[in-house]
Amino acid sequence: MTAPSPLFDFDDVDExxxxxxxxxxxxxALGGAQIRAVATAVDEQALDRLxxxxxxxxxxxxxxxxxxRAADLVLALFSEHSSAPLVHAAExxxxxxxxxxxxVAGNDAGDPALAGSIDAALRRSAEVIVDAPDEGPVRAxxxxxAVLLPPRVQVPTRYALARHVAVFYAVLAVMRDVLRRDAAExxxxxxxxxxxxxxxxxxxxxEVFHNPAKSLAVRMQxxxxxxxxxxxxxxxxxxxxxxxxxxxxxxxxxxxxxSDVLVARDRLLEALTVSGERYDPxxxxxxxxxxxxxxxxxxxxxSTDSDRFAAQRRIAALPDAELVSVVGEFDSDTVPPVLEQIxxxxxxxxxxxxxxxxxxxx
Numbered sequence: 001m002t003a004p005s006p007l008f009d010f011d012d013v014d015e016x017x018x019x020x021x022x023x024x025x026x027x028x029a030l031g032g033a034q035i036r037a038v039a040t041a042v043d044e045q046a047l048d049r050l051x052x053x054x055x056x057x058x059x060x061x062x063x064x065x066x067x068x069r070a071a072d073l074v075l076a077l078f079s080e081h082s083s084a085p086l087v088h089a090a091e092x093x094x095x096x097x098x099x100x101x102x103x104v105a106g107n108d109a110g111d112p113a114l115a116g117s118i119d120a121a122l123r124r125s126a127e128v129i130v131d132a133p134d135e136g137p138v139r140a141x142x143x144x145x146a147v148l149l150p151p152r153v154q155v156p157t158r159y160a161l162a163r164h165v166a167v168f169y170a171v172l173a174v175m176r177d178v179l180r181r182d183a184a185e186x187x188x189x190x191x192x193x194x195x196x197x198x199x200x201x202x203x204x205x206x207e208v209f210h211n212p213a214k215s216l217a218v219r220m221q222x223x224x225x226x227x228x229x230x231x232x233x234x235x236x237x238x239x240x241x242x243x244x245x246x247x248x249x250x251x252x253x254x255x256x257x258x259s260d261v262l263v264a265r266d267r268l269l270e271a272l273t274v275s276g277e278r279y280d281p282x283x284x285x286x287x288x289x290x291x292x293x294x295x296x297x298x299x300x301x302x303s304t305d306s307d308r309f310a311a312q313r314r315i316a317a318l319p320d321a322e323l324v325s326v327v328g329e330f331d332s333d334t335v336p337p338v339l340e341q342i343x344x345x346x347x348x349x350x351x352x353x354x355x356x357x358x359x360x361x362x
Contacts, residue, residue: 010208010355011207016355017204019358024354024357024358025204025354025355027156028199028347028351029199029202030159030199031199031343031347032162032192032194032196033192034151034152034155034162034166035165036189037163038166038170039189039191039192041152041170042170046147047170047174049147050129050147050171050175053101053175054084054175054177055127056084057084057085057099057101058082058100058101058103058171058172058178059088059096059100060075060087060088060089060103060105060168061092062105062106063106063111063114064108066160066164067105067107068088068090069236069239069243070165071088071105072232072239074086074165074168076231076232078169078172081180082183083177083178084178091117091120092104092116092121092126097126098125100127101129101171102117102121102127102128102129103130103167103171104117104118104121104129105168107133107151109132109133109134109136109139110136115138118142119141121146122145128142128146128147129146129148130142130148131149131163131167132150134148149167151163158248159350161346162347165339169188170188184338186339186340190340191343194343194344195343195347198326199347202347202348212348213348214355216300216348217352217355219300220245220298220356221359224298225245225251225297225298225300226253226254226256226297226298226299226300227239227254227300227302228255228299229258229301229303230257230302230303230307230310234302237342238256240346240349241255241302242254244350245353245356247353248350248353248356249354249356249357251356261318265317265319268297268319296319296320298321299321300321300324302324302345304325304341305325305341308323311325324348324349326345
């Protein structure tokens with residue numbers, strides 16, 4: 001990671017590549033490869049035993065932050081389109097039984113909570129799918145009794161969200177009677193292609209003007225950042241973005257729903273000095289009044305096609321806000337499914353966080 005510098009040139013390809021000694025840009029660009037690996041596992045009939053299952057409920061057990069965020073996303077997108085209740089839990093609930101499907105996900109095969117949740121679901125005769133590395137305690141506890149979908153593309157845990165989302169969706173989609181016809185069908189191979197296309201647009205060789213991730217990073221650089229979503233799925237995406245900025249670049253960014261940000265509008269408009277007086281740049285004297293206040297926070301609002309016009313009207317009330325939406329950027333008359341919109345935004349923010357890391361987190 002480079003020393004913090006406001007002079008970092010995002011368009012200097014050699015400088016960017018030289019700064020990326022940890023390979024964070026490559027790791028952030030592997031979301032499509034992770035999704036394609038899950039699609040390949042489905043094509044290899046890894047989930048065929050679920051095809052005729054009619055579950056009482058489908059339980060997603062997320063044992064770490066990435067798998068928990070994936071469960072939040074999938075529930076927000078598909079709960080209202082599912083004929084079976086979808087449940088998100090931190091561990092296998094005690095009421096799980098033979099009529100339930102339990103998907104246990106995590107990234108640390110040595111995590112006792114991960115192995116314990118798998119064991120609990122198996123002991124209660126549930127249909128168990130394990131989205132975790134096939135090693136250590138996880139391998140010992142599954143022992144051929146569960147469907148195991150280990151990661152085929154190795155990335156740091158902070159970039160594993162794409163894999164978890166793909167696994168959770170694949171489990172729902174493979175069961176004939178779970179997702180109703182009103183749910184938009186998603187082809188995982190096409191989803192992987194869309195995510196790969198975003199990673200190509202975000203390549204270091206593309207200049208800021210043509211690079212969505214660089215552009216996002218530049219607009220966040222040296223600013224206080226608030227990330228917001230206008231519906232449950234985009235709120236989950238905003239929280240993932242906040243975690244990515246913190247873990248990748250050390251950038252502290254608040255995540256909230258757009259409604260909560262609008263409630264705080266008046267406070268965002270105020271610019272106070274250290275003494276609590278309102279800031280007036282014409283009459284401010286730093287020797288008498290103290291340092292000038294920080295620039296106002298910039299709000300980035302994640303939205304999808306069905307909500308973006310309403311979101312644009314709502315954010316007009318904020319002092320410094322912009323909409324982050326992938327719809328309308330490309331020459332296509334077809335609006336991609338919401339899951340695809342979310343996945344493309346996901347890799348964009350992860351790439352933006354990687355660029356901010358290379359710039360020193362400023």
